[in-house]
Amino acid sequence: MAIKKLTTPVCIATLALSLTACSVESLASEGDIEVVVGYQSKTINTVTAGTLLRAQGYFESELDKLGERTGDSYRVRWQDYDTGAPITAEMIAGKIDIGSMGDYPLLINGSRSRSAGQSPTQMLSVTGYDSKGSLNSVVVREDSPLRDIADLAGRKVSASVGSAGHGLLLRGLAQAGVDPASVSVQNQQPQIGASALESKQVDALSQFVAWPGQLVHQGGNRLLYNGAETNTPTLHGVVATSRLESEQPDVTKAFLRAQIEASDFLENNPVEAAEIVADNAGLPAEVVYLYNGPTGTAFDPALRSDLIEKLGDDFDYLNSIGEFTDLDLDEFVDDGPLREVYGDLGRNYFDEPSASASWSIGQAENDECGNPVTSEGVGGEVWIDGQAQTRVAATTECLLQTVQHARESGERVRAAYVRDGANGARWFADHSVWVREHDTFTPFSTESEADGFVRENPGATVIDFETAVSEVAS
Incomplete structure (x- = not known):
């Protein structure tokens, strides 16, 4: 031993x-x-x-x-x-x-x-843990023609066999009606898979945290499939x-x-x-x-x-x-x-605070737009460089305005985080696909989710993050 x-x-x-x-x-x-x-x-x-x-x-x-x-x-x-x-x-x-x-x-x-x-x-x-499964995701290069997990049929995907990332891949394929045997899984360690994705030796990478977020954050990659789409706890x-x-x-x-x-x-x-x-x-x-x-x-x-x-x-x-x-x-x-x-x-085993509520620690009762901030309605956070606490926005529209105001004040926005409009999963605001419908702005972590929303809502338009920031007050 x-x-x-x-x-x-x-x-x-x-x-x-x-x-x-x-x-x-x-x-x-x-x-x-x-x-x-x-x-x-x-x-x-x-x-x-x-x-x-x-x-x-x-x-x-x-x-x-x-x-x-x-x-x-x-x-x-x-x-x-x-x-x-x-x-x-x-x-x-x-x-x-x-x-x-x-x-x-x-x-x-x-x-x-x-x-x-x-x-x-x-x-x-x-x-x-995450109750919907958003801790694991499938990533592709930004220039990839793939738009949905079903598009992986006949493709090469890097994953660590036996890992949560590999499990997500097989579960997602099954839910999409794709035969897993049609996908060539390359059994690779995460860092090897990341290099293979960059060099185009594989078409996608399916991995656990923090690899999906890291690859998208560094640029050149985007989410193809968010684990939260499985609605299965991980x-x-x-x-x-x-x-x-x-x-x-x-x-x-x-x-x-x-x-x-x-x-x-x-x-x-x-x-x-x-x-x-x-x-x-x-x-x-x-x-x-x-x-x-x-x-x-x-x-x-x-x-x-x-x-x-x-x-x-x-x-x-x-x-x-x-x-x-x-x-x-x-x-x-x-x-x-x-x-x-x-x-x-002297603590109760089943009465522990959850991370889903901790965003409110030290925050004001209202966001910068005057909206009351509640755990059910939080739209996202803006992290300003040099500040020990983030600024919470109750709505996505207020989050966009908070980013706009910070920039106008000369502050550097380190990151902004939003909730996916389809499943509530947390994601980067600037790497989300945004949809404008009249005065409402909705972020999605994948193109396929945004496309689905637009199909179901005539008049909705896909835009990028910078356009959303510039248009929020127009």
């Missing part, structure tokens, strides 16, 4: 792996306990169990408190990966104690850890080896307390949290805030029944790619430690 008391090492120079383990052990004094955490720094809906958690030192702080009670000395070794698959492999090999990943990889992790006959893993908490979560739970239950609870601390920080300081994650993950802060900001991802750690039921719906996909054996969800999902931690904190 990965977690162990580190003692004076006895090095056997036969395998590189043995030497690596030995060199790590030699850094610690006798009696130290090392906990190995696998995470994905650029998968930003695991930040409360990864990038943000590590940056803030919450887990180390909790282990220091534990050490004061036990007399042991604890240390954390963080290991960063691009996807969930290598984390699962290392957990099965006994080299990682705690990991975080997306929904499909979570199930593969639970299944493979049981079939391997080693220490089976348990799902202990949720990190980020989530990320935490798994730990059952051996860790049984032999070091206090370490498990220390991690969950630290995750709750990170979630609280993100809820109460969304802009600052985005900056911290961006600095530590090497991502644009504007992209991080797209997903981790208010009205985007929810960061409630609770293992809610609707999310767990969604995991059960993923079994067909996993069986279709041969990555899965039977898994009992009741056995795999264990909310006992998390419930105990909430109890120790």
Whole structure:
């Protein structure tokens, strides 16, 4: 197992792996306990169990408190990966104690850890989730002739097989009535797929956060298909080896307390949290805030029944790619430690604030246009350079006016975020397809959604963002 008391090492120079383990052990004094955490720094809906958690030192702080009670000395070794698959492999090999990943990889992790006959893993908490599935998307180049997911028939698409991005692709194709066998899936890591898309070796890329937002934000690409169109929840979560739970239950609870601390920080300081994650993950802060900001991802750690039921719906996909054996969800999902931690904190397990409401923190009751701002009616946010809080607009028309006024005042708009007019998903205002119908301006994250709206509403016209800004007051 990965977690162990580190003692004076006895090095056997036969395998590189043995030497690596030995060199790590030699850094610690006798009696130290090392906990190995696998995470994905650029998968930003695991930040409360990864990038943000590590940056803030919450887990180390909790282990220091534990050490004061036990007399042991604890240390954390963080290991960063691009996807969930290598984390699962290392957990099965006994080299990682705690990991975080997306929904499909979570199930593969639970299944493979049981079939391997080693220490089976348990799902202990949720990190980020979206009730409609907007955390994963399909991206194409801006000059691509493709306008809808159905157009992918006969095309090459980059995806990481077994990932949430691959699952989205197959689900979206099925809903569009397209035979998945007609699409040539190139099994590639996200960064390889991004290069393949740029060099036109593939026609599209289907990936998990933050890749779709990053590729569109940097320019030259657009969304072909928003995961929210599936109207299927997607989530990320935490798994730990059952051996860790049984032999070091206090370490498990220390991690969950630290995750709750990170979630609280993100809820109460969304802009600052985005900056911290961006600095530590090497991502644009504007992209991080797209997903981790208010009205985007929810960061409630609770293992809610609707999310767990969604995991059960993923079994067909996993069986279709041969990555899965039977898994009992009741056995795999264990909310006992998390419930105990909430109890120790005097907090209600099912009454946590959700990220969908945190946008209102520190904001005025009315937007710049005098409209009352409510969680149900928020139209978007404008992030002005140098300001620690965004400006919330109750309507998309007011958001456009806020951008216009900021520019007239000489302020630089870092980013503006809107809700998709078809499904409510959060997206960049300047990368949205806008439709004007009389005095109403509606943004859509994809061309196909905008086209559908125009077909159903005679008199509606597709325009770009700059035209919408210039016309909003005309």
